[in-house]
Amino acid sequence: MEQPDNLIHQPVRLKIMAALRALPQGGKIEFVRLKALVDATEGNLGAHISTLEQAGYVAVEKDFAANRPRTRIALTRQGERAFEDYVSYLRGIIDGGATA
């Protein structure tokens, strides 16, 4: 990878992807919990999640839990691969193996 993936490189989206990547396989995280983790406003987080969803990096699931609406986000396989590539790119820069 010569250039960083700009979709992931943005600071809030990087945190979103890192938070999702840390979940066990198939794990989902609630929107409100993710908001606290990445320290973003609701609108800001929603916009970044939409961007990642359009790229196919995350999947958004909306349902009801205990009669209350719930939004949960999960990393897709495509997102997982893109994130691993991005991490490899960063490590390559540190190791001097990538063009910096």
Next chain:
Amino acid sequence: MTLSSDQATESLKEIHRTGRRSRQAYGYANSSPFFVLWGVIWMIGYTGTDLYPRHANLLWAALMVAGVLGTIVIGRARAQAGDPHPGINHHAGWRFLATWVAVGVFIAATFTIFGHASHEQQAAFTPLIVALIYSVAGIWLGVRFLVTGIAVAALTLGGYFFLHEHFMLWMAAVGGGALVLAGLWLRTV
């Protein structure tokens, strides 16, 4: 766009920080219902022990079975709902059973070595082991588990030494209550 080595290092640090916080929050949220379940079991068990001391062993055996089954049911329900617990999969039933057998054998072996133990001593010993498990888990996985472990140990010892005559009811209300409250606290992450 190109990145410097310092920027790449900072990005990796951020990934590590956020990932650690995410794992911790996920662990807290997934542990929450189990704390509530076992808190209720403690409440029933210690209240029953106070009211019907002769049937305490039978009551606790039944509650342990109910607790293990409840733990398995919650774990499977969460996995089906898309909240898999890192430590709970299709082998969880045997692992929980084996864990309780190991804890039970340890407690029995300890009482065998130290000789006769009163009902209160026996009733205090198990919560202290549970507190130890939470504390060790807290050291490795998250400070909230550590706080819960310390609270359970402190409440158990406090009740044992200062409310000896009402120790069972103390453990029902405060010991079980502490677990329930801890479960609700973990959910707030």
